[in-house]
Amino acid sequence: MAAMACSMGTTVAPRAMVALESTTSSLANYRVSFVGPISRRSALVAFGAGNGSSRVTMAAAGAAAPKNKGGKKEIDESLLTPRFYTTDFDEMEQLFNVEINKNLNEAEFESLLAEFKADYNQTHFVRNPEFKSAADNIQGPLRQIFIEFLERSCTAEFSGFLLYKELGRRLKKTNPVVAEIFTLMSRDEARHAGFLNKGLSDFNLSLDLGFLTKTRKYTFFKPQFIFYATYLSEKIGYWRYITIFRHLKQNPEYQCYPIFKYFENWCQDENRHGDFFSALMKAQPQFLNDWKAKLWARFFCLSVYVTMYLNDVQRTSFYEGIGLNTRDFDMHVIVETNRTTARIFPAVLDVENPEFQQRLDKLVVLNQQLIDVGKSNAPAALKALQRVPAILGFVNELLALYLMKPVDSGSVDLVESEPQMVY
16 A cells, blocks of 8 residues: 555545655755666665654664663654544445445456455565665665665555455455455555565564554545545555666666565555556446546545655655655656546546646745744744744645646546556
């Protein structure tokens, strides 16, 4: 669930998008070519999504002890960090009741179920000694930042596991086929989270997922919004993973840790998940065929794209560390995700209009101003006043982006004739 991970997970829903978290990234040097000879010594920063209130357990005597009791390692939570999600499960049961909803295409869901049962990645996530040796070679500031990458990514995948598992349990009687697909998707997410957590063990750490489950705050989303947000999350996750994989395959000198070699198959899990949510939305045409659906579709696109852009610019050293330009990477991912999303969403943003990118960059500047105010030693009351111009500017840019002339897109009929795979 990389976008509820990268943004939500991948996580990604409406979060007002004002970053109040601190950052060590400089915005002055993130404009370089999409793929370029950037020093491998650049610090790596988190690719995955953030989380709040997680616990890292120290697994070796040589590891630094946490500052607070119980081994908890707190991660600053801001409006840009991901959320764990819950929804109206009673409404979900109504939506997928075959006696009530005659739009459910049982043949399509049976076909999708066969895909998930095939479990193409059953033997893919197998570690080798290369992991530990690569981790041992990552030292200094780069080591801590890479730990953050693994921790944030693991948490994002785990949030998907929890949501899908509960949907599979709650829909078991109402629609066994849809329920089983959700259960198999939770299997995929658990596999991803476990693989990432094993990566943390290379750094003598582990994420206490049981603690995370009990302490994490859950955000409620109506089913309609779960569909929009999770579809975008899975598809944007696909384009992030496959873009990094292809880049590193062409530029192996930037392979600093073997987890990136797994991204090709990994992203196909994301793609299958997105295709399933596309089928879910087709079975609920009321979420796709009126003016309100167009407004919500654009809103979620904006939330996901802006959140990803701001998060990644704050972590530009990660992308530089693997030879990518943050801004160009993000725009490539946004454009490709938007083109894919246009197959099903009734309206999408005009992300290929130069104005779109220009306004994103203005948001970056305003976001940095908010971060700088938050890091200052000024009194709280003065900080509040200092934030006002940046917040007003931020809201103005968001509205301008949202009100740009949209691109009318998908239809249910069109999607049924379109090939599902985008790789």
